[in-house]
Amino acid sequence: MTADEKPAVASTRLRKQGGVALWRQIADGIRQGIREGVLGNGERLPPETDLAERFGVNRHTVRSAIAALVQEGVLRAEQGRGTFIQNKERIVYPISKRTRFSRGIDGQARSTSGRMVDCLTEVASEIVATMLALDPKSPVVKLKSVSLADGLPLSSATSWFDSRRFEGIGKIYEKTGSITASLAHFGVEDYTRRSTTISARHADEIECRLLSLAPGAIVLVTKAINIDASGKPIQFSITRFVADRVELSVSPEEKLEAL
Amino acid sequence: MTADEKPAVASTRLRKQGGVALWRQIADGIRQGIREGVLGNGERLPPETDLAERFGVNRHTVRSAIAALVQEGVLRAEQGRGTFIQNKERIVYPISKRTRFSRGIDGQARSTSGRMVDCLTEVASEIVATMLALDPKSPVVKLKSVSLADGLPLSSATSWFDSRRFEGIGKIYEKTGSITASLAHFGVEDYTRRSTTISARHADEIECRLLSLAPGAIVLVTKAINIDASGKPIQFSITRFVADRVELSVSPEEKLEAL
DNA sequence: TTGAATTTGTCCGTATGTATT
DNA sequence: TAATACATACGGACAAATTCA
Numbered sequence: 001m002t003a004d005e006k007p008a009v010a011s012t013r014l015r016k017q018g019g020v021a022l023w024r025q026i027a028d029g030i031r032q033g034i035r036e037g038v039l040g041n042g043e044r045l046p047p048e049t050d051l052a053e054r055f056g057v058n059r060h061t062v063r064s065a066i067a068a069l070v071q072e073g074v075l076r077a078e079q080g081r082g083t084f085i086q087n088k089e090r091i092v093y094p095i096s097k098r099t100r101f102s103r104g105i106d107g108q109a110r111s112t113s114g115r116m117v118d119c120l121t122e123v124a125s126e127i128v129a130t131m132l133a134l135d136p137k138s139p140v141v142k143l144k145s146v147s148l149a150d151g152l153p154l155s156s157a158t159s160w161f162d163s164r165r166f167e168g169i170g171k172i173y174e175k176t177g178s179i180t181a182s183l184a185h186f187g188v189e190d191y192t193r194r195s196t197t198i199s200a201r202h203a204d205e206i207e208c209r210l211l212s213l214a215p216g217a218i219v220l221v222t223k224a225i226n227i228d229a230s231g232k233p234i235q236f237s238i239t240r241f242v243a244d245r246v247e248l249s250v251s252p253e254e255k256l257e258a259l
Numbered sequence: 260m261t262a263d264e265k266p267a268v269a270s271t272r273l274r275k276q277g278g279v280a281l282w283r284q285i286a287d288g289i290r291q292g293i294r295e296g297v298l299g300n301g302e303r304l305p306p307e308t309d310l311a312e313r314f315g316v317n318r319h320t321v322r323s324a325i326a327a328l329v330q331e332g333v334l335r336a337e338q339g340r341g342t343f344i345q346n347k348e349r350i351v352y353p354i355s356k357r358t359r360f361s362r363g364i365d366g367q368a369r370s371t372s373g374r375m376v377d378c379l380t381e382v383a384s385e386i387v388a389t390m391l392a393l394d395p396k397s398p399v400v401k402l403k404s405v406s407l408a409d410g411l412p413l414s415s416a417t418s419w420f421d422s423r424r425f426e427g428i429g430k431i432y433e434k435t436g437s438i439t440a441s442l443a444h445f446g447v448e449d450y451t452r453r454s455t456t457i458s459a460r461h462a463d464e465i466e467c468r469l470l471s472l473a474p475g476a477i478v479l480v481t482k483a484i485n486i487d488a489s490g491k492p493i494q495f496s497i498t499r500f501v502a503d504r505v506e507l508s509v510s511p512e513e514k515l516e517a518l
Numbered sequence: 519t520t521g522a523a524t525t526t527g528t529c530c531g532t533a534t535g536t537a538t539t
Numbered sequence: 540t541a542a543t544a545c546a547t548a549c550g551g552a553c554a555a556a557t558t559c560a
């Protein structure tokens with residue numbers, strides 16, 4: 001280790017002041033260091049023990065600060081390796097009358113892919129039946145999938161289809177990796193989005209596992225209904241986007257119609 | 260304390276098992292208790308010391324679990340009072356060509372109000388100038404406001420307007436509490452939304468203070484451009500919604516046009 | 519392949535501060 | 540004022556994952 005290496009973070013010895021908790025002051029210090037560009041994307045933070053010594057606090061106090069920044073998505077901690085600055089560039093995902101997954105993120109990532117996680121036929125819940133305008137307890141196909149961009153998980157989607165109209169859509173999707181192509185296989189030439197609702201919350205355990213997220217990560221949740229040319233609902237889907245990697249864009253129709 | 264009070268949470272003595280951290284097991288236990296309705300909305304959790312004893316762990320271990328659930332928005336901790344179950348009902352906020360704040364949440368809350376936080380004239384940043392289609396470094400009015408529903412903060416918005424066209428819009432907004440009314444005062448009969456982008460992240464310190472949020476809370480961030488009848492941008496705004504209280508709805512135009 | 523060093527993760531115990539009741 | 544309950548900070552110990560000689 002060289003003696004004159006640049007200080008990764010300000011090392012001003014902190015003391016209780018102004019009623020602001022020490023761990024908050026440390027978190028702010030690291031956040032500022034990142035904003036000022038002292039620490040670039042992907043770079044490694046000094047070990048917790050070093051930081052503790054520099055700030056003149058216990059290791060646990062530094063850990064509280066780091067934990068908060070991991071929650072915010074500013075840092076990423078890896079056991080045995082270190083703590084790193086987290087890239088925050090987001091892929092823009094357009095939501096419009098003609099929302100299509102592959103079209104949406106086309107060109108923004110070097111590679112995109114989709115993988116089916118699960119597919120089964122079940123009895124429609126009250127919500128699903130309403131969304132698909134089916135009789136209560138109609139059989140529906142439930143299809144769960146994960147999409148990746150540049151090898152990293154981007155979103156996880158659960159879709160429901162009328163089982164009588166789209167029986168076996170899971171197998172088609174498994175082959176094509178595309179909802180649009182799968183629907184076309186059943187004679188759906190075109191479909192449009194009737195409605196989308198958007199909310200945000202922390203990812204639960206299952207989502208963390210499926211999307212390789214740290215506990216406490218945020219997901220952007222969209223619930224959407226797609227309808228065919230005659231206006232009949234054909235797909236109800238709940239998609240959980242990794243909030244750190246995605247920005248949704250509600251664009252005017254004309255732009256995408258031109259495609 | 261009565262001897263036969265209902266157990267607020269399962270009190271199975273936990274031990275290291277399956278490689279799952281103790282504090283995670285406890286968090287899952289509490290989460291499950293809420294899902295199963297053992298703990299209702301607003302009810303108080305037993306004190307940390309009690310929980311620690313019941314689970315057979317140190318108080319800090321329980322604190323880790325509670326901290327995670329506070330982050331998730333499941334619980335709310337109040338120093339000196341206790342820890343409570345957090346209400347999670349959301350207000351639906353429609354986003355469409357004719358997005359209007361007051362119209363949007365009308366009828367979903369008993370009362371709504373807006374308050375101006377700050378208003379000043381500044382030189383447009385590169386982004387703001389681009390969004391408003393102004394020459395670089397043009398003077399712009401920056402207006403910051405907070406909206407409440409049923410007395411609780413719902414969102415905080417920062418808007419920019421061309422200072423030459425909308426000079427003094429701050430004073431009008433302060434009186435009317437409505438952007439639509441303020442713009443009408445400057446002869447803008449009608450305006451529509453050109454674009455909206457939506458992302459989610461943790462609230463920063465300033466947002467936590469302004470919106471009365473616990474550190475670690477999530478905000479849904481929308482960036483929007485409104486244009487007048489001739490297509491000229493008149494407002495660029497960044498709105499931070501409290502994610503626990505809001506769900507955005509991208510609705511087809513026809514519905515709101517009918518209003 | 520092994521094993522030591524490094525680094526983050528979990529848990530315990532204790533003490534003190536601060537807000538509420 | 541006193542008791543209660545959450546917040547912060549310190550110290551120590553060991554586990555688990557990674558890296559590297």
